Amino acid sequence: MSIIDKPDPCFLRFWGVRGSYASPFESHLGVGGNTSCVELRAGNSLLVCDAGTGIIPLGEHIISNDGPRELLVLMTHYHWDHICGLPFFVPAFRRDWRVRFFGPGRDAQEIERSIAAQMRAPYFPVETENWQADIGYVEPQCEGLRHGPFLIRHGSVHHPGVTYGYRITIAGRTVVYVSDNEFRFLDRSLANAGDLSDEDHAIFRSVISEERMAELALIRDADILIHDAQYTEEAYITKRGWGHSCYLDTVDAAIDAGVRLLYLFHHDPGNDDRIVEEMLVRARALIAERGSSLQCEIAREGLVVTL
Amino acid sequence: MRGLNEAMQLPVSNAGRARELSDLIATAQGQPAPGKGPPIIVVVDDSSTIRVFFERVTRDLDVRLHTFASVAESLPYLATIQPDLLFLDILMPDKDGLTFLEELRNRPDHATTPVVVISSKDYAQDRALARSLGVLEYVIKPMSTQTIRDLILRLLPNSTASLPAAGVPSAL
Secondary structure (H helix, E strand, O other): OOHHHOOOOEEEEEEEOEOOOOOOOHHHOOOOOOEOEEEEEEOOEEEEEOOOOOHHHHHHHHHOOOOOOEEEEEOOOOOHHHHOOHHHOHHHHOOOOEEEEEOOOOOHHHHHHHHHHHHOOOOOOOOHHHOOOEEEEOOOOOOOEEEOOEEEEEEEOOOOOOOEEEEEEEOOEEEEEEOOOOOOHHHHHHHHOOOOOHHHHHHHHHHHHHHHHHHHHOOOOOOEEEEEOOEOHHHHHHHOOOOOOEHHHHHHHHHHOOOOEEEEEOEOOOOOHHHHHHHHHHHHHHHHHOOOOOEEEEOOOOOEEEO | OOOOHHHHHHHHOOHHHHHHHHHHHHHHHHOOOOOOOOOEEEEEOOOHHHHHHHHHHOOOOOOEEEEEOOHHHHHHHHOOOOOOEEEEOOOOOOOOHHHHHHHHHOOHHHOOOOEEEEEOOOOHHHHHHHHHOOOOEEEEOOOOHHHHHHHHHHHOHHHHOOOOOOOOOOOO
16 A cells, blocks of 8 residues: 555554553653553554553543444563453453454464463453454464554564564554564673683674674664663663663664664653653664664653554 | 564575475485484574584584574475474574474474574573473573584484594584
C-alpha cells in the first residue's frame, strides 16, 4: 500500500508505557503508570501491541465507540507485565467481538496455553473458556502476518525466554515495536571475559560485529521505533543481564540504524517523571553530540501519533 | 536483538548456496550411518565467524562437521540425518533456536538428539527452557576454543582418533 492509499484515520496511541509493574503513583503519572500496550489504527483495522494494564482502558474505550469490532493482539512475550491486562479486557467478553492473538510459540495451541495460564485457578476466577468473543490464535507464518492493511514481521530479541520484536508496515511507513530488549549484551560479556586467549578475543570481536548488524536489522530505517529504554546508566551497572537496555544504548542503536523518530518506552517503575525527563534531555544531548537527525521523545500514556 | 524472518533470505538463500546444500545432503546420505563412522556434528548459527570457529576447533578431530547459517537451511539436512551432536544458537534471523528445538523434540527422529546450546543470552529463564528440552550443556558466548574442544571430547569420546598426542593442536 502506498502513502496515497493511507487509510483514515491512521495513528498509534500509547495506552501503557511502563515496564515491570504498574506504577499508579502521583510522581509517575506525567509519563504514565500502566504497563505495555500500544494501539495502531488504520481505518477500520485495529492492531494492539501487548496486553499490559494499558489494554484495560483501551478495551473500555473501543467498546464505547463505533469503530471496528475485531482486532489482532501481538504479544512480545508472556511475562506478567505484558499479559496482566487481559483478564479485564472487555471486548474478549463480548459476543459481537472477534479477537485474535499472536506471539511466541511453535504453534497456535502453544500461544493459547501461554495466554490462558494466568487465568487458570487458583490465579483468577474466570478462565479464557469463559470469553464470549470469537477468539482465535494465529499460527506462526514465516512470510509474515497480514491484518487489514498492516504487514507484520517478527524477530527474536535479547530478553529472558523467547521474546519477539515486531516490524509493522502500514501505508508505506514502518513502525517497529520492541518493548523488551537488552542491547550490546555480548560486548560487555567479552569485556568481562578474563580467561580468553588473544585469538579467542579476536574471534569474538568479529562475532560482536555480526551480532550488532543482526540486532540493528529489525529496527533499520524505521520511521517510528518504540523501544525499551528502561535503565539509567547508573541503574544498568547493577541490572545488566535483566534483559533491558540502558536508554543511551537504545539511542545509539537508533542512530546507527537510521531510525527517524524514537520513543523511549518501558520506563522503569523506579524512575519518576523527573528522572524520565532528565533521560530525555541526556538522550537529545547524545544525539546532538553524534550529529544525528534522529528525533527522540518519551512514550507517554495517552499520547497519539499520526502515522 | 535479531532481525527479521526476511533477513534469512539475504546471505544464505541464493541458488549457489542451495546447490551447495543439496550436495551436502547427498554427500551425507552417502556416508556411513551415524554410529558407523566418525561422529557427525551439526552447528546451526547465523554467525559466519562462529561457523569458521567450529571448523577450526574440529579440524584435528575425527568428526564430520556440517554448519548451517539458519534454521531453514538446516531443515532439509536434519530431515534425513540425526547428528551425534547438535550445536544450536538461539537468536537467529528466521527462528528462535529454542522454538526450533521444541519442534525438533516433537519429531521422533530428533526426540533424543544430543544438543548443546551456544548463545550470548545469559539468562536463567533460557537455561531453564533449554534444560526442559533436554539440552546437555548451555554455553555462553564468548567461549574459548578450549571449552568447545573439551566439550566435544567429553560428549563424543570417539572423536579423538586423529588428535596428536599433545591434545591441542598448535594451530588453534
